[in-house]
Amino acid sequence: MKRILLGAGLGMAAALALTAPAQAAKTLVYCSEGSPENFSPMLNTTGTSFDVALPVYNNLVQFEYGGTKVVPGLAESWTISDDGLTYTFKLRAGVKWHSSNDFKPTRDLTADDVLFTFERQWKPENAYHKVSGGAYDYFNDMAMPKLLKSVEKVDDLTVKVTLNTVEAPFLADLAMPFMAVMSSEYAQALQKKGTLEKIDQVPIGTGPFQFVAYQKDAVIRYKAFEQYWGGRQKLDNLVFAITPDAAVRLAKLKAGECQIMPYPNPADIDAMKKDESIVVQQQEGLNVGYLSFNVTKKPFDDVRVRRAVSMAMDKKAMVEAVYQAAGVPAKNPIPPTMWSYNDSIEDYPYDVERAKKLLAEAGYPNGFETDLWAMPVQRPYMPNAKRIAEMMQADLAKVGIKAKIVQYEWGEYRKRLQAGEHQLGMMGWTGDNGDPDNFLYTLLGCEAARPGGNNLSKWCNKEFDDLVVQAKRTNDVAARTKLYEQSQVIFKEEAPWYTVAHSVVYVGLAKNVVGYKMDPFGVHRFESVDLK
């Protein structure tokens, strides 16, 4: 009996060996940093979770590979009505859906799928609205429930979206991960089986890679989707090897166990750059870390004081000491990778004497006392706020300003800053949709200056506000660029913030990886990547 079993085992092994995929298949292994919560980007807020869904899904419109420009996706074209309220999207014909063991699509992409994507997040009566604890943070954060008036199917390949107000960044919002288009046919099939939550665990999309399997906390496998509308990928397989420790990710890259690794330790970057077997790519993150001057409180209501403080602190030293390789000094409120970044603006120099003079002019020849709030957590744009606060404190002491560092638990900290309780408060922002509006209007507009709003300086400058509101109300990118460039000039003159830094993010690549581009939004995309 034993022998027979053994024989059967060997036979099976031989059969397996025969059916095993040819080793020549091109497999790219990406050493990802963590486990996803699920595979539906509309449910999530973290880059780790977006990364695993991006290979599978497409949006109506998408960000060009490696940039923030919005380009056609599942919608091959669109028109915007003259009043800017109605968007009509023409869908690509013949877009195929992936299949799985349990689901074989019977039709191509239609307007129904687009409607389902909106309605799951929007309408409480949708059968999927509550599935997987649906909180839809981004859908709500981007104010979609307030903005959307209706989403209608005109015909199978035409969708009409009507808004309540004109919102120029709307297209960019649609390109964000949370608007990944899901299959309504798949949703219906799952509903029939009563396994609704599967939609978030076994993703069916239209994207370049098809989901194969996820072994929890270990490996996620994808294969190239043969019928991808954008053309079959050069890679055959894409594998995420979940590797939480940064030093181990680097070791895996060096040992050839993976070809791309994100988020190296800042301390390792110099060595990586010297290593011949590794290519290092870097890019400024879509974020800014800043110190907000509360202009409703004395003495920061006086622009001279704000300028004086800006000149009293040594930004370069701060960034070098605390960010090391992982940051660059910031002069504008928006990061350099964003369109309309005004590079002609000059930052306040580090000049203690001029700072003292300005303070004297403003009536504070001997300085004053202030609080200085530092956040208690590490954020992408600020690796150690406490340390920076201490450096600021030391610099300010030199011009006679006595700053007292204040800290609260993160949730509380944010709430109190939004309420405007601080005089000097550190904060930052990470961009959502790559649109300057997402920084300039959201963080510095008058509407956000209300108590509880995200304009922490409570700075409401009519001239600035007019520019950013006007830019919000037009869809002409060239005109918007001008308006935003101008607004940055006012920002610098009025100095409602002391801009500290933009983070710099890195990835390590094996020498044989070609065509990989870093994404300004901080996610990791693998379309059109190849291995030599």
Place this chain on the structure above:
Amino acid sequence: MLRFILTRVSLVIPTFLGITFLTFILIRLVPGDPIEVRTGERGIAPERLAALRHEMGLDRPMWQQFLDYVGNVLHGDFGLSLITHNSVLGEFLTLFPATLELAMCAMIFATLVGLPAGILAAVKRGSAFDHGVMGASLTGYSMPIFWWGLLLILFFSVQLGWTPVSGRLDLVYYVEPTTGFMLIDTLMAGDYEAFRSALGHLVLPTIVLGTVPLAVVARMTRSAMLEVLGEDYIRTARAKGLADNRVIGLHALRNALIPVVTVIGLQVGTLLGGAILTETIFSWPGVGKWLIESINRRDYPALQGGVLLIATSVILVNLLVDVLYGVLNPRIRHAR
């Protein structure tokens, strides 16, 4: 014997309640609830925060949440993870075999190396070997796991290329999990190449996780052996002309083993604690890594359930050790 076991089991109940209560309270003392930790700079509207809290049942009084939780657990319901919305028990059972496989290998490694080393050190007391073993075990005991793991990876995996850096199986193999134990699953699939790969992936984490227990076992064996070797009956055995091997291997070892078995049982707790770090370094998809993530995401049900289930397994092992103890030492078995 049955009565002995029953007494031991009845002692377990208050331990369970205590553990449940502690994990329940401790994770809630950490600032930031599951909703707040995922909110970024933008913050969250108070109405939405309240609605989400209500949905997760976090707005009810703490004592009520606790009683409900205990009630559900008694019915075998550990709840759903707040993050993945999968059953906590299901997630635990998927991941636990990986931890168990690693822990068992580490224990086997620690025993196979530690026991002979301890015996030899005791027999050759005062020799260079003795000093070597004791020095090495002290070093092993005090070595930080994280540093030790990275060092081994850099040397054996990156420099020499002998072992894989991390993971459980080479990515070219795909084995459908049936038992969850990679060594068994690969064998069941009849894929010997994959089995070898699984074995290769186990080497470094086993050494790293097994180092502390190895040191403890070696030291404990040595001192227990020394004590026993000084006993009268050993002298008697020697006097009646028994071979050295027989005296040591049979008469001395059996008695010396009693404290060693206890220590091995106690090490299971240490092992599971160490597994959390070891799994993080070696990207080992076990419960340790899962628990860390649950803490970061304030996934209360996953964390509570995970800790409780791990505690259960530690308690079970200790129970087993106590029973084994009885087998080894009749005095305990018959004590009333």
